[in-house]
Amino acid sequence: MRKIESISSGRVSKNKENIISLLKNKNKSLPTKYLYDDLGSKLFEEICDTEEYYLTRTEKEIIDQYSMDIIDTSCAQEIFELGSGSSKKTKRLILNALENNDNVTYFSFDISAKALKMSYNQLRKISNKLHIRLIKGDFNNDLNILSSSKKNRLYMFLGSTIGNFDDIQAKKFLSDISNIMKENDSFLLGVDRVKDEKIIKMAYNDKKGITGKFNKNILNVVNKEYKLNFNENNFAHNAKYNVQKSQIEMYLEAITQQSIILPNKESLDINIGDKILTEISRKFSEKTLKMLFNKSALVPIKCYTDKKNYFSLYLLKAKKYF
Numbered sequence: 001m002r003k004i005e006s007i008s009s010g011r012v013s014k015n016k017e018n019i020i021s022l023l024k025n026k027n028k029s030l031p032t033k034y035l036y037d038d039l040g041s042k043l044f045e046e047i048c049d050t051e052e053y054y055l056t057r058t059e060k061e062i063i064d065q066y067s068m069d070i071i072d073t074s075c076a077q078e079i080f081e082l083g084s085g086s087s088k089k090t091k092r093l094i095l096n097a098l099e100n101n102d103n104v105t106y107f108s109f110d111i112s113a114k115a116l117k118m119s120y121n122q123l124r125k126i127s128n129k130l131h132i133r134l135i136k137g138d139f140n141n142d143l144n145i146l147s148s149s150k151k152n153r154l155y156m157f158l159g160s161t162i163g164n165f166d167d168i169q170a171k172k173f174l175s176d177i178s179n180i181m182k183e184n185d186s187f188l189l190g191v192d193r194v195k196d197e198k199i200i201k202m203a204y205n206d207k208k209g210i211t212g213k214f215n216k217n218i219l220n221v222v223n224k225e226y227k228l229n230f231n232e233n234n235f236a237h238n239a240k241y242n243v244q245k246s247q248i249e250m251y252l253e254a255i256t257q258q259s260i261i262l263p264n265k266e267s268l269d270i271n272i273g274d275k276i277l278t279e280i281s282r283k284f285s286e287k288t289l290k291m292l293f294n295k296s297a298l299v300p301i302k303c304y305t306d307k308k309n310y311f312s313l314y315l316l317k318a319k320k321y322f
């Protein structure tokens, strides 16, 4: 197994205080990144294979169709994927990059060690001209400490993971990317589009209940991290579509009265019906994207979409070089 390189911006950790205030807030929430421990990453892979989760299938279809054009247009000599997960969809892009270059470096960047291991296993046999680097880090904090390269780099952020950010977080993330991009670098961004509400809702409420397991697992992760006493059996999975905000909101809804002991030893009462927000998944319109790109100093140079207009991949450049 290839070595995992850990990076961290070394910021003073305010995590405990943050968890306490998120749980004490009237609108309770937990940071989405805690969905992804070993089990969470495995469950996410299972979600991607469900009939209802059109996102992965559709994005893969677009990549398979336009991969060569993406590689040719970006002149990519190396690929840097943020929140890579298992890198399944990336394989085609790497193969095309290898057709154009003597050797290619692929950076798999994720917060989950399990995801990095899956990524390595997915790609390690592709070619001896492929150099794989596994980087464990947090894309919300660590982007400005990434080392740059003399080669043309294609940054990628797939799976509509950008949908997990509200406007402020999305602008920060996209601005961080445009700041680190050099003149010959490009950025490929996968986004889920606004569509029929029924199709979206089904994707987060699969018949087999895998998304429910994935959602509840966040409680086991924060229990371990902060020595809390959540019991996942005391909550139900609740994913609903907020039409006004064009976003799925994934909650854990309390089905019994319970008390949680917080890291500062305070007791927090949770009543039946109380909800904890674990993830938002925004669906984007052209107008919202244009606004976000503009605010983040990114310029779209190509947009690839499937026939049903369910999902899009944008190839972007940093505005500072125009």
Ligand SMILES: C[S@@+](CC[C@H](N)C(=O)[O-])C[C@H]1O[C@@H](n2cnc3c(N)ncnc32)[C@H](O)[C@@H]1O
Pocket (backbone or CB within 6 Å): 032, 033, 036, 041, 044, 048, 056, 082, 083, 084, 085, 086, 087, 109, 110, 111, 112, 115, 137, 138, 139, 140, 157, 158, 159, 160, 161
């Ligand atoms: C929605 S999944 C997408 C995975 C993959 N890109 C795909 O398209 O299937 C989000 C990925 O981002 C990773 N992730 C979540 N929060 C993160 C963070 N703060 N920093 C780095 N990676 C993170 C997760 O471990 C997971 O692999």
